Amino acid sequence: TCHIIGYGHRAETLKRALEIGAIDIAYADPQAAVQEAELVILCTPVGLLGSIIEEIAPALPPGALVTDVGSTKQSVVHAGDTKLPAGVFIGSHPMAGSEKRGVEYARADLFQNALCILTPTPATDPVALSKVTAFWKMLGMRTTHLSPLDHDRLIADISHLPHALAAALVMVQSDPALALAGNGFLDTTRIAGGDGNLWKDILHDNRQQVRQSLSRLLLELQSLDRLLDDSQASALVEYLNAAAARRDTLVQRKLRENASGLL
Amino acid sequence: TCHIIGYGHRAETLKRALEIGAIDIAYADPQAAVQEAELVILCTPVGLLGSIIEEIAPALPPGALVTDVGSTKQSVVHAGDTKLPAGVFIGSHPMAGSEKRGVEYARADLFQNALCILTPTPATDPVALSKVTAFWKMLGMRTTHLSPLDHDRLIADISHLPHALAAALVMVQSDPALALAGNGFLDTTRIAGGDGNLWKDILHDNRQQVRQSLSRLLLELQSLDRLLDDSQASALVEYLNAAAARRDTLVQRKLRENASGLL
Numbered sequence: 001t002c003h004i005i006g007y008g009h010r011a012e013t014l015k016r017a018l019e020i021g022a023i024d025i026a027y028a029d030p031q032a033a034v035q036e037a038e039l040v041i042l043c044t045p046v047g048l049l050g051s052i053i054e055e056i057a058p059a060l061p062p063g064a065l066v067t068d069v070g071s072t073k074q075s076v077v078h079a080g081d082t083k084l085p086a087g088v089f090i091g092s093h094p095m096a097g098s099e100k101r102g103v104e105y106a107r108a109d110l111f112q113n114a115l116c117i118l119t120p121t122p123a124t125d126p127v128a129l130s131k132v133t134a135f136w137k138m139l140g141m142r143t144t145h146l147s148p149l150d151h152d153r154l155i156a157d158i159s160h161l162p163h164a165l166a167a168a169l170v171m172v173q174s175d176p177a178l179a180l181a182g183n184g185f186l187d188t189t190r191i192a193g194g195d196g197n198l199w200k201d202i203l204h205d206n207r208q209q210v211r212q213s214l215s216r217l218l219l220e221l222q223s224l225d226r227l228l229d230d231s232q233a234s235a236l237v238e239y240l241n242a243a244a245a246r247r248d249t250l251v252q253r254k255l256r257e258n259a260s261g262l263l
Numbered sequence: 264t265c266h267i268i269g270y271g272h273r274a275e276t277l278k279r280a281l282e283i284g285a286i287d288i289a290y291a292d293p294q295a296a297v298q299e300a301e302l303v304i305l306c307t308p309v310g311l312l313g314s315i316i317e318e319i320a321p322a323l324p325p326g327a328l329v330t331d332v333g334s335t336k337q338s339v340v341h342a343g344d345t346k347l348p349a350g351v352f353i354g355s356h357p358m359a360g361s362e363k364r365g366v367e368y369a370r371a372d373l374f375q376n377a378l379c380i381l382t383p384t385p386a387t388d389p390v391a392l393s394k395v396t397a398f399w400k401m402l403g404m405r406t407t408h409l410s411p412l413d414h415d416r417l418i419a420d421i422s423h424l425p426h427a428l429a430a431a432l433v434m435v436q437s438d439p440a441l442a443l444a445g446n447g448f449l450d451t452t453r454i455a456g457g458d459g460n461l462w463k464d465i466l467h468d469n470r471q472q473v474r475q476s477l478s479r480l481l482l483e484l485q486s487l488d489r490l491l492d493d494s495q496a497s498a499l500v501e502y503l504n505a506a507a508a509r510r511d512t513l514v515q516r517k518l519r520e521n522a523s524g525l526l
Contacts, residue, residue: 095445115443144443157440162432162451164487167506169425172476172483177420180378181513182358184454188425189510191447196504204499207491213435214488218481220435224427225477228470236467241459243430247452250444 007033017103031059039135041092042068042076047201050079057083067092067132071155072206073119073148087125090132091148093117093155094141101195112140113257117155119148142257156209161217163199164210166192270296280366294322302398304355305331310464313342320346330355330395334418335469336382336411350388353395354411356380356418357404364458375403376520380418382411405520419472424480426462427473429455 006023007030008014014026027033034040034056044052049070060066066089070076073091080089096114098105116136120129133143146154166189173181203210227236269286270293271277277289290296297303297319307315312333323329329352333339336354343352359377361368379399383392396406409417429452436444466473490499 095443114445117443154437154440154443157436158443158448159445161435162448164491165428165432165484166451167503168480168483168487169428170506170509171502172424172480173420173509174417177417178509178513180358180380180417180421182377182422185421185425186510186514186517187450187453188429190450192503192506193510193514194507196500196502196507199503200496200500203491203503204496207493211488211491214484214491217431217435218484220431221428221477221481221484224431225474228427228466228474228477230470233463233467237459237463239434239459240430240455240462240466243433243455244457244459246433246436246441247449247456250441251449251456254449 005033005037013103017106020103020106022103022106030056034059034064035061037061037064039132040064040066042066042070045198045201046070046072046076046205049076050083053079053083053089060084060088064088065090065128065132067135069094071159071202073117073151075205077119077121077148081121081123086123087128090124090128091119091151092132092136093119093151094136094139095159096141101198109140111136114141116141116143117151118143118145119151120145121148152206152209153212156206156213157216160203160206160210161213163191163194164203164214165217166190268296268300276366280369283366283369285366285369293319297322297327298324300324300327302395303327303329305329305333308461308464309333309335309339309468312339313346316342316346316352323347323351327351328353328391328395330398332357334422334465336380336414338468340382340384340411344384344386349386350391353387353391354382354414355395355399356382356414357399357402358422359404364461372403374399377404379404379406380414381406381408382414383408384411415469415472416475419469419476420479423466423469423473424476426454426457427466427477428480429453 003024004022005025005027006014006017007027008017011028014023014028017023018026030052037060040056040060042049042052049068053066053076056066066080066084068076068080069092071093073093077089077091080091094111094114094116096110118129118133118136129145136143170189170192224239226232227239266287267285268288268290269277269280270290271280274291277286277291280286281289293315300323303319303323305312305315312331316329316339319329329343329347331339331343332355334356336356340352340354343354357374357377357379359373381392381396381399392408399406433452433455487502489495490502
């Protein structure tokens with residue numbers, strides 16, 4: 001039989017997790033929690049992953065695998081590869097969740113049809129990789145493999161940059177402008193409602209890639225500014241139509257993925 | 264009794280509007296449509312409002328008022344004030360709707376609790392203003408008054424800039440990055456799914472204000488880039504928390520507005 005063992009630093013969180021059945025057994029000590037583990041899933045903020053890996057390393061039983069759910073992968077994979085025995089760590093980034101945080105937002109269908117990116121390196125044990133891949137598939141996820149660097153580059157573009165941008169878009173507004181905000185503005189900035197500490201960790205950890213994404217966006221916005229010139233009306237409509245079409249392709253793909261998940 | 268008279272340049276649209284009860288009578292000619300009107304509501308794309316005002320001007324009966332639903336106000340108010348008799352035109356911007364377009368998306372509760380901005384000038388007739396204000400309130404809207412310039416400035420910040428930004432955020436993505444897009448990205452870019460021609464009209468008409476908003480955003484993004492420096496982690500967390508708190512204040516206000524609308 002399979003037991004889900006939980007460790008967390010707040011007793012209250014462990015108590016609620018037990019109550020709602022998210023975990024079967026609770027430990028107040030990370031080393032005790034992993035001592036009989038087959039698969040350890042680290043879910044701390046990105047900035048704490050390195051130290052928790054160090055903490056559990058001496059207590060891991062032979063054959064145990066360790067993965068994580070962090071939104072950046074270079075630093076944690078480096079920590080896993082250097083602080084754990086070879087072949088033990090596999091980086092994972094299950095792309096699911098919301099701006100809500102806490103065990104009370106646990107949902108059985110959270111991972112259904114969502115994408116999990118696994119980030120093997122040349123040192124990764126193929127058997128371990130296929131075991132962790134199978135684990136995420138068992139939860140209903142689609143999976144893909146990328147190098148830690150490719151992950152951090154692409155996720156900086158598609159996830160970290162939009163987050164930073166949503167925060168800036170809120171901060172640039174005057175109070176009289178905010179008083180006129182409609183639902184469109186709330187949608188556009190929804191991801192800026194997330195936990196500031198959690199996102200500081202992510203953006204700071206991946207700052208090199210995020211700054212590159214940001215600098216490409218600044219160039220893009222400068223060309224958009226030129227399209228707002230008096231003489232560029234027809235180029236502007238082409239630009240807006242191209243953006244709408246690209247987004248629509250995405251929406252259609254999401255609909256197909258969700259439909260195939262229902263079969 | 265009150266009749267809703269519809270004019271549109273496509274016969275098919277008028278036919279569907281009659282079928283679903285959105286209008287009582289359809290006209291294929293704008294001058295015929297307005298000849299017995301008490302209140303004319305212009306709902307064309309922003310770029311066509313000037314010419315439709317010119318077209319209906321000779322046919323308007325005495326005492327009729329004209330308003331519009333455009334997302335920019337300086338140009339249409341100027342057209343209304345110069346091409347119609349004094350006191351006839353009142354600019355309106357009912358902030359409701361979605362990226363969907365067409366009579367098939369008509370909804371009886373579309374305007375409920377949403378905000379309508381009316382844009383009087385020193386030349387506006389106060390009685391006409393209060394009549395048009397009462398009309399939007401009758402549809403369930405909250406109303407506020409701003410000068411056409413203040414409207415265009417503030418709406419450039421809170422609506423037109425986010426739209427331009429959402430388009431740029433889609434366009435800056437590579438295909439491999441788009442393949443990793445989650446629901447957060449779809450939310451953030453939802454408004455970029457709108458009709459390109461409609462939005463070209465809006466952004467082009469309000470380009471002077473939009474470029475000012477964009478240049479302030481570029482400065483904001485440059486300071487955000489500095490917060491991504493190695494040494495600025497604590498300033499970054501403050502920034503992200505401030506953005507989350509400002510947005511949360513907005514969300515709470517929206518919830519209160521919706522709750523009070525239910526009384």
